[in-house]
Amino acid sequence: MSKIYDLVIIGAGPAGLSAGLYGARSKMDVLILEREKNGGQIVTTSDVANYPGSIREATGPSLIARMVEQCQEFGAKIEKGTVEKVDLKGKIKKLYIKDGREISAKSVIIATGAYPRRLNVPGEKEFTGKGVSYCATCDADFFTDMEIYCVGGGDTAVEEALFLTKFASKVTIVHRRDELRATKSIQEKAFKNEKIDFLWDSTIDEIRGDGIVEEMVVKNTKTGEKTVIKAPEEFGTFGIFVFVGYIPNTEIFKDEIELNDKGYIETCQNLKTCVPGVYAAGDIREKSLRQVITAASDGAISAIQAEKYIMSKEY
Amino acid sequence: MLELTKKTFEEEVLKTEGLTLVDYWSDGCEPCKALMPDVEELAKKYEGKVKFCKLNTTKARRLAISQRVMGLPAIVLYKDGEKLDECTKEDANIENIEAMIEKNL
Secondary structure, three states, rough: OEEEEEEEEEOOOHHHHHHHHHHHHHHOEEEEEEEOOOOHHHHHHHOOOOOOOOOOOOOHHHHHHHHHHHHOOOOOOEEEOEEEEEEEEOOOEEEEEOOOEEEEEEEEEEEEOOEOOOOOOOOOOOOOOEEOOHHHHHHHHHHHEEEEOOOOOOOOHHHHHHHHHHOOOOEEEOOOOOOOOOHHHHHHHHOOOOEEEOOOOEEEEEEEEEOOOOEEEEOOOOOOEEEEEEEOOOOOOOEEEEEEOOOOOHHHHOOOOOOOOOOOOOOOOEOOOOOOOOOOOOHHHHOOOOOHHHHHHHHHHHHHHHHHHHHOOOO | EEEOOOOOHHHHHOOOOOOOEEEEOOOOOOHHHHHHHHHHHHHOOOOOOEEEEEEEEEHOOHHHOOOOOOOOEEEEEEEEOOEEEEHHHHHHHHHHHHHHHHHHO
């Protein structure tokens, strides 16, 4: 018979790695599965200034490297693997991996995170990496002295717009409403910044160009009027940075676990899902604050719950 | 992996026969740095078949844009100096890069 893990964690971001740490320290037999590189979304961040204790060299990757090391030191295993299908209802949970493996576990923590929402307009996919970006730290310096349009009105959009002013000659925030949703203190910084301009009540309808972004069609959400914005001749291109929210990676769980209308997992007390022995941690959950610190907290709580569950009479 | 500069790019890539792979990266691109060790491994695996190079775009921005690279990570495969194929952004994972090389060998 194949091995049965005490706990399998899907996703090696801050939530999954923290769950791994707490799980392994509770002497459980723990496996963390990650489909890409460890760390999740935080690895695109060059400066993690709000996670307590991460002061020196606080980049996303360095923080993750320390989490991975700490996790493995206590005996958690981290393996590459894309989970394609799950069977969570029974006492022994089954995970089916893309490479053909079948993994069994007594308990499961779902920590698969989220990815940036797309605009879903013509040209967006074609010009990703050709002027369209979802990662300011990755691509900002291509647009040094150029113009950038930053789409969205939440905290991320406005904070990234502020970051982009260090590179661009001008940053225009394109927002579908006539006021921002971002926190007041962040809004104030944006209104004070001379490089930031606003295009209110506007959405991007289409992105066009020849190999790189050369123009876009902007639609006024109130009047329906469409305007074409062309790249200035000097550079022949401009940047479009998109920060319009996130989509949770819950597709493979939708038949097993109840999701809310946005696709997030609603957990009850102590991060339990509606399936016994299955927990959710990090950005995948419906929650009010999605940060490394809240993901790490979720990881710790869910791992301790998983341990209690497999030790209990319920199991 | 050969470290390119804007001065050597033309000679080493555009005027080179056979397959040349360029890993475009930058100081600020954390996903690029996370990917790099895996690309180094591929460089060993395909030694003699594909010429592996890397270019820090922080110091060669206009050159990158002239190659239609405006987003990182970008792994571009050239054949006889002509752009043949590429893996950009979320598609730039090691499986896709290896598949791209195998397809064009």
